[in-house]
Amino acid sequence: MRQSQLFTKTRREAPQGEVSKNAQLLIRAGYVHKEMAGAYTYLLLGHRVLQKIIGVIRDEMNKIGGQEVFMTSLQDPELWAKTGRWSDEAVDIWFKSQLKAGGDVGLAWSHEEPLTSLMREHISSYRDLPRYVYQFQTKFRNEMRAKSGIMRTREFIMKDLYSFSTTEADFRKFYELCAQAYLAIFNRVGIGEQTYRTFASGGSFSKFSDEFQTVSEAGEDFIYVDEGKRIAVNKEVYNPEVLTELGLDKNNLKEMKAIEVGNIFPLGTRFSDALGLTYKDEEGKEHPVIMGCYGIGPGRLMGTIVETLSDDKGIVWPKSIAPFQVHLIELSNGNADVHNEAQELYRELTEAGVEVLWDDRDARAGEKFADSDLIGIPLRVVVSEKTLAAGKFECTQRSSGKTEYMSLPDLTESLAHAE
Numbered sequence: 001m002r003q004s005q006l007f008t009k010t011r012r013e014a015p016q017g018e019v020s021k022n023a024q025l026l027i028r029a030g031y032v033h034k035e036m037a038g039a040y041t042y043l044l045l046g047h048r049v050l051q052k053i054i055g056v057i058r059d060e061m062n063k064i065g066g067q068e069v070f071m072t073s074l075q076d077p078e079l080w081a082k083t084g085r086w087s088d089e090a091v092d093i094w095f096k097s098q099l100k101a102g103g104d105v106g107l108a109w110s111h112e113e114p115l116t117s118l119m120r121e122h123i124s125s126y127r128d129l130p131r132y133v134y135q136f137q138t139k140f141r142n143e144m145r146a147k148s149g150i151m152r153t154r155e156f157i158m159k160d161l162y163s164f165s166t167t168e169a170d171f172r173k174f175y176e177l178c179a180q181a182y183l184a185i186f187n188r189v190g191i192g193e194q195t196y197r198t199f200a201s202g203g204s205f206s207k208f209s210d211e212f213q214t215v216s217e218a219g220e221d222f223i224y225v226d227e228g229k230r231i232a233v234n235k236e237v238y239n240p241e242v243l244t245e246l247g248l249d250k251n252n253l254k255e256m257k258a259i260e261v262g263n264i265f266p267l268g269t270r271f272s273d274a275l276g277l278t279y280k281d282e283e284g285k286e287h288p289v290i291m292g293c294y295g296i297g298p299g300r301l302m303g304t305i306v307e308t309l310s311d312d313k314g315i316v317w318p319k320s321i322a323p324f325q326v327h328l329i330e331l332s333n334g335n336a337d338v339h340n341e342a343q344e345l346y347r348e349l350t351e352a353g354v355e356v357l358w359d360d361r362d363a364r365a366g367e368k369f370a371d372s373d374l375i376g377i378p379l380r381v382v383v384s385e386k387t388l389a390a391g392k393f394e395c396t397q398r399s400s401g402k403t404e405y406m407s408l409p410d411l412t413e414s415l416a417h418a419e
């Protein structure tokens with residue numbers, strides 16, 4: 001991608017009234033655009049990062065047997081009335097509207113009801129179980145507060161997976177597998193170290209659910225972390241009885257602010273009972289299906305990564321989800337040889353499958369470097385009169401600031417092996 005063609009521009013100042021660090025940096029660097037409070041548009045750079053995060057999550061969900069679908073956002077009130085979740089008293093975040101043809105319609109804030117109902121057409125016997133179904137789909141939630149940038153929006157994509165099992169033991173096996181997949185996801189996107197599996201309230205069918213909380217001052221939750229055991233307890237369930245049950249010692253726990261990046265939840269038979277999702281066992285006896293749900297917000301995850309890994313100069317993306325692998329900075333100043341060298345390097349890297357953003361703009365070196373730091377691509381490669389004379393490229397890691405001079409073969413080699 002040639003930066004001179006990129007329609008987005010960087011900006012020095014964040015827009016007035018944007019209080020969160022993630023949105024400030026993402027807007028300044030041209031990743032997102034704020035439509036209004038709690039509503040953001042993903043621009044070319046932001047869309048690329050979001051799709052990469054989605055790719056990592058999809059990969060881990062497929063590994064544990066997930067089957068991907070894409071459900072409609074429009075929701076039938078009758079279905080939600082059956083579980084008692086249509087009324088605004090029961091659920092205070094609904095966006096609702098009226099159909100021209102008459103009647104109410106809702107915009108999905110979750111998908112337990114329609115999926116449970118749909119699965120009645122496909123599950124009848126124990127032979128049809130277990131099944132794991134997931135999607136990346138837009139959720140609408142009329143959130144009261146929207147001050148956390150892209151981490152809390154009124155429209156957002158969620159990966160939601162739902163499990164359907166015969167027995168509690170089978171369900172628990174998958175639940176554990178999914179918890180491990182979640183930890184793998186957070187490792188792959190670069191925030192594994194800061195993210196803790198956290199005991200949280202479980203609702204009516206289970207004492208606990210498991211949240212995945214990333215320690216950050218920008219968080220809205222308080223958790224108590226046992227760093228040695230790498231687990232935490234959400235303040236909402238923190239009490240002496242719970243600590244004893246979990247075998248945790250108060251003296252080993254530290255209170256920290258954290259961002260909920262994921263949440264997995266035992267549902268028991270809450271939805272299968274209400275909507276009549278049953279299976280027949282080997283003797284032909286009917287039982288309700290045991291369910292669980294498993295959510296991650298890719299947008300919130302992207303915001304969390306910015307909050308966690310950025311520095312005073314800008315964003316620092318891990319390679320796994322960066323919009324491009326290399327930021328090629330051409331400092332030609334009208335020198336045709338330097339320009340040709342940059343063009344040639346762009347061609348070679350692109351042909352080798354490396355994603356390159358090529359800053360071919362007619363701008364000062366200082367401006368290009370400041371923009372490059374702000375945008376946060378993992379490796380910066382400078383082509384200038386100086387590098388041309390040296391016969392090597394100047395390569396700087398965004399995360400460490402470490403600079404090395406490399407020949408083209410060394411460069412492609414190191415890109416192939418970078419994690």
Ligand code: ATP
Pocket residue numbers: 141143150151152153154155156158260261262263295296297298299300301
């Ligand atoms: P919170 O407590 O932060 O409001 P929640 O517990 O209501 O979130 P869940 O229903 O558990 O959220 O949703 C699963 C995941 O979806 C969350 O862990 C989070 O990553 C993401 N998510 C939830 N609400 C939002 C939102 N308003 N904007 C962006 N992502 C969200």
Ligand code: MG
Pocket residue numbers: 260262263
């Ligand atoms: Mg939650």
